[in-house]
Amino acid sequence: MTDEIATTSVRAEPLIARYRGLICDLDGVVYRGAMAVPHAVDTLNRVTADGVPVVFATNNASRPPGDVGDHLRELGVAPEGWSVVTSSQAAAAHLAERLAPGARVCAVGGPGVAHALTEAGLTSVRAADLDDAPVEAVVQGLGFDITWRELAAVGYLAESGVTWVATNVDRTLPTPYGRAPGNGALIALVKTVTSASPHVVGKPQPALFELSRSRLGTARPDTLVCGDLLGTDIEGANSAGLDSLFVLSGASRLRDLAFAEQAARPTYVATDLSGLLAPGLPLHTTAPEYLVELGPDAVPRMPKGGANGTLLQSVVSTAWAARDAGRAVSDDAGVWRRIEQQLGLALPEQAAK
Incomplete structure (x- = not known):
């Protein structure tokens, strides 16, 4: 397969199609308290209906898995194709x-x-x-x-x-x-x-991920982790040798991702779980076509038009490439808030509603 054909294939297929099992965080990814995160339930039901098993892995040790499962079913998650693993x-x-x-x-x-x-x-x-x-x-x-x-x-x-x-x-x-x-x-x-x-034993240590992967019965290259916290979900996935999707539906923001250190950098990024059903471009891709311009004020400049998902990936890849090369990147919270608005991302107070 040529590089061109391979790249086209990666762009076209849904991200989850590259994996045989999904380890998914809960709070900030699937639900916020008693409410489901937009698109989460429909996406999970599509994933399990397509035969990809899901393990919901949570650091919260207070509840037995059955109680967590009851909450997920109440939110509308399909009754089969998934299980819950806790840090307990x-x-x-x-x-x-x-x-x-x-x-x-x-x-x-x-x-x-x-x-x-x-x-x-x-x-x-x-x-x-x-x-x-x-x-x-x-x-x-x-x-x-x-x-x-x-x-x-x-x-x-x-x-x-x-x-x-x-x-x-x-x-x-x-x-x-x-x-x-x-x-x-x-x-x-x-x-x-x-x-x-x-x-x-909990995130970011690998034990919870290894227990979840044993439940899935998948090899490391066939397992994807999805989470909303860089220091637990993503760093833990990296420590366990697993690919990861970071979603911006929880507490962490785009600025946090742009300034993430190597140990806490995910493989992919999406606004929410629906990113599993869209083509995913690995964030470590630094080819010029995947980068946006970094202005003289050290702020990523986004072109007009283009898919928001691709622009989101490009902004993060640009920030990482610049920082790894020793170039300055603005860490002004207001600047990154404006970038989120340009990308159409829900801000924290909007996400909580």
């Missing part, structure tokens, strides 16, 4: 490989933590019941009713040498009212009183 399950899988069946593990967090441990054949123990018998490990995940006594118990156990596993270290959690402390904030609190550090 990744923590339980990590321990199940290292401990004997039935080993006692202290569970701190929401119901999802204890559920995952039991599902993996381990014995979940509440912090209040630690005096009954010793435990071999402690798993700390997000929970909305975590108490001081539970956090203190994690510190006592970790300091005594018990294996300490953290489902994830996301410092913040998005809520309808703004950012709230995430599991990482509680992990940091415990770390202030102990010399120990936890083993982390």
